[in-house]
Amino acid sequence: MKKDIKNDFPIFKAQSDERPFVFLDSAAVSQMPQTVIDAVSEFYSTYKANVHSGIYGIGMRAVEAYEGARNAVAEFLSADSNEIIFTSGTTASLNMAARMLESRITAGDEIMVSTMEHHSNFIPWQELAKRTNAIFIMLPLEKDGTLSLNTVRAMAGPRTKIIAITHVSHATGAVNDVREICRMAHGVGALCVVDAAQSAPHMPIDVRDIDCDFLAFSGQKVLGPTGTGVLYGKEKHLCELTPVIFGGGMIRHVSAEDSTWADAPQKFEAGTPHAAGAIGLGAALSYIEGIGRKEIMAHERNLARMARRALMNMPGIHLYGPGNEKETSGIVSFTVEGAHPHDVAEILSRENIAVRAGHHCALPLMNHFGISGTIRASFYLYNTEEDVERLVAGVQKAGDMFQV
Amino acid sequence: MENELYKEHILNHYRNPRNKYALTGAGVVGKEINALCGDEIILYAHADEDGVVTTMSFTGEGCAISQAAASLFTEYAKGKRIKELQEMTHADVERLLGISLSTVRARCALLPVKALGNRISK
């Protein structure tokens, strides 16, 4: 990783006191390089216009930049541009996918999710099952919180219509073999929806190779602006499925009798989109590609391994997630005996270290572990070995305070 | 007000919470969950006919702030009117705990107050 990378991100300057700011919550929101802030700011200060209206100079420029961002996302996923729908985030993408697929579900069908899902890849499917009288199935996990392919193999059957699965667990960093899970889904005639919120920022993704039917991720986790996201859908699905949100910019013809829809992806983007956000997202992806996701992944895994090894040797620390480091991403989830996760996060915060504490919107997984929450440190391209040392020292301090 | 959150008396109430049990036959029971962390506190109380608390206890797990707040609250409540207790504010709980609290952590400290506000009288 290039040495002075933190200089690309103004937040580190803004938030450092006499101690450099250590940001370890990129799994929730990543920070933005100046190039992304500039791309957003340039839109607002020089060509802000509606991407649906402009037959004037800046309107056309806005359309070009917005569609350019769509092309950048398509390239990032090895997809086609007409398979990319801009949304406000993973949550919006997954809710939309669940609404779009409602017409494919009938009573008695099975909809499957894993027990490690974020609530946003859990509740939309649970609700879909309720609306359609389908059967909602939670795939159980191994003791270490991983999902065994054998479990999917054993539980997926001819009534299974949808398997919704996360690529990487945001709570433990466990990586799922989504390619194999998609193969199994297709083997029983089901569709596979992949939540890539925690993989898109960190590892190469090829939707053709994974062969998923839908895939979702969030802009704010890939160095982009908040309030942006993507839903990828295979072209044949997007052609066949009907929109679930209606309004301007998504029609072909409207009359008193009936209305018809534009082609995908426009028919799924009703209303004025968050063009500045999409343009910022495009800039973020090109920043990431400038470094390379393989390099980013290797860097984060190294930091996570360092953190795990140091924490493992401290008394009263419990680590969650797979022990096999090859199968995890740059996320380290742990608890400190005798100390509530929020208290540990608070003590770290006083050391100018930002971590996430709580149930991480993954209550089924917390139940699986029999705990109320964890402390999560998530690493990204701008983190350093020094950040790991600061984290470990901070956790030590918390442990001492609560007398482990 | 001191800036240090984990002062000795807070840690003391966290480690050895006072009145932490389910009061049997409580006339007043209330529960509140902190949506952010899922921590839950249940408050139990006996009150006389004027609504003055004679005994108060609590159960539930949580962070040092919510546990210490609940412990201190149950002690403070004795002899106070329920109505006045349930109206305690951010500033009031800061005074009770003797520490200043951010908006986020004030939610932890207000958990017992909210639980009392959600009470059902038996």
Ligand SMILES: Cc1ncc(COP(=O)(O)O)c(C=O)c1O
């Ligand atoms: C795995 C996973 N899925 C979904 C989400 C929801 O993303 P967003 O809040 O951006 O919609 C998150 C983010 O916390 C996540 O980590």
